[in-house]
Amino acid sequence: MIILIQPSSKSELVSYPIRDIVQEAMKLEKLGTKMIYLNIGDPAPFGFRPPQHVLDAASEALTQNYSGYAPSSGDPELRQTIADFEKVSPENVFVTSGLSEGIDFLFQAMVDPGRNIILPVPTYPLYLTKERINYGTVDFYDCDSNFEPDLESLRKNINKYTKAILVINPNNPTGAVYSRKTLQGILDIAGEHKLPIISDDVYDQMVFDGDITPMRTLCKDVPVVCGNSLSKNYIYPGARVGYLAFHGEWGTMPDVIQRLSNQRLSVNWEMQRAYIAAIKGNHDHIHKFNAELKLRRDVLVKRVNQIEGLSVAPPKGAFYSFIKVESNKWKNDVEFVKGLLKEGVVVVPGSGFAPTMKGNYFRLVFLPKPEQLESAFDKIEKFMKK
Numbered sequence: 001m002i003i004l005i006q007p008s009s010k011s012e013l014v015s016y017p018i019r020d021i022v023q024e025a026m027k028l029e030k031l032g033t034k035m036i037y038l039n040i041g042d043p044a045p046f047g048f049r050p051p052q053h054v055l056d057a058a059s060e061a062l063t064q065n066y067s068g069y070a071p072s073s074g075d076p077e078l079r080q081t082i083a084d085f086e087k088v089s090p091e092n093v094f095v096t097s098g099l100s101e102g103i104d105f106l107f108q109a110m111v112d113p114g115r116n117i118i119l120p121v122p123t124y125p126l127y128l129t130k131e132r133i134n135y136g137t138v139d140f141y142d143c144d145s146n147f148e149p150d151l152e153s154l155r156k157n158i159n160k161y162t163k164a165i166l167v168i169n170p171n172n173p174t175g176a177v178y179s180r181k182t183l184q185g186i187l188d189i190a191g192e193h194k195l196p197i198i199s200d201d202v203y204d205q206m207v208f209d210g211d212i213t214p215m216r217t218l219c220k221d222v223p224v225v226c227g228n229s230l231s232k233n234y235i236y237p238g239a240r241v242g243y244l245a246f247h248g249e250w251g252t253m254p255d256v257i258q259r260l261s262n263q264r265l266s267v268n269w270e271m272q273r274a275y276i277a278a279i280k281g282n283h284d285h286i287h288k289f290n291a292e293l294k295l296r297r298d299v300l301v302k303r304v305n306q307i308e309g310l311s312v313a314p315p316k317g318a319f320y321s322f323i324k325v326e327s328n329k330w331k332n333d334v335e336f337v338k339g340l341l342k343e344g345v346v347v348v349p350g351s352g353f354a355p356t357m358k359g360n361y362f363r364l365v366f367l368p369k370p371e372q373l374e375s376a377f378d379k380i381e382k383f384m385k386k
């Protein structure tokens with residue numbers, strides 16, 4: 001017997017452009033096209049591994065008594081370790097299953113239908129999905145040509161339905177690292193409008209050009225919730241551990257997050273123990289990783305500048321670039337990306353990150369070895385010349 005169940009309206013609002021494109025790529029691969037995957041922000045397939053002491057802490061935890069449910073707000077020692085790092089009290093720290101779950105909690109806790117968290121454009125698509133499935137309105141603030149937030153646009157687009165301002169620094173999908181002046185400007189606007197800030201800091205150690213000023217070091221009067229995880233800074237996305245840390249006066253919001261955490265019982269305890277080792281241990285890996293990223297970024301910028309019809313604002317952090325297609329040979333970004341797929345290069349259409357931005361963009365992950373990037377760009381160049 002087959003039962004046909006109509007999917008919920010909410011489920012139909014979920015999309016994930018970064019993975020959706022893989023289905024198309026796999027079809028072509030089956031037919032014999034050799035693919036270079038530049039679509040997923042995961043260092044593991046490109047040979048990058050978590051620091052050994054973090055892996056050791058995870059295996060040691062497996063031999064100890066961490067097989068039960070952890071406290072729903074997180075392992076007490078991990079909460080304290082994060083609290084020391086963020087300079088907040090441990091009661092204001094909540095461990096989540098990756099920052100993805102933290103983002104989910106924040107939207108559940110703050111966004112009623114018709115309300116919104118104002119997002120930068122371009123943005124990380126999970127925020128768009130969460131806005132939509134909470135039946136929020138989708139409001140954006142623009143960035144300038146270097147992908148630095150445009151403060152005037154932020155001021156203009158805040159409205160009575162805005163509940164918070166999202167900042168992603170370093171940024172996915174652009175690799176931009178914001179100046180201290182811009183961050184201060186965002187804090188000032190938040191203060192004027194009495195709005196809290198959500199600071200997505202998952203790439204905050206991954207800066208290879210200039211410095212970063214973490215939002216946690218600037219916020220004084222404005223409430224800021226900082227989100228981070230083991231995934232990127234410690235190259236361990238499969239561990240699925242992250243956190244939210246509330247800075248400043250948030251009223252009952254931490255209680256609401258505690259309630260939301262209670263319903264899903266716990267985050268994987270062994271991996272929480274690994275996160276303690278990550279924060280407390282040496283950080284040599286990040287210097288090596290950033291040096292590797294800089295090499296790759298340089299290849300990317302050199303090649304984009306050589307190809308007629310493409311341009312890019314050089315990324316300074318993370319491992320993403322948001323490349324503009326200047327040529328109007330293609331109807332839209334999806335047509336461009338599908339064409340490029342046939343050449344064996346998988347990238348993500350820009351509209352998934354930037355539904356309101358004019359022009360055609362695509363996101364390219366520059367994690368592969370320089371020589372693999374070079375060969376991906378040979379294919380892109382050939383495609384552009386066709």
Ligand SMILES: Cc1ncc(COP(=O)(O)O)c(C=O)c1O
Pocket residue numbers: 041097098099100101124168171172200202228229230231237241242
């Ligand atoms: C900007 C940003 N925030 C959050 C996440 C989610 O990270 P996590 O693995 O901690 O859930 C990602 C993952 O790519 C990301 O790019």
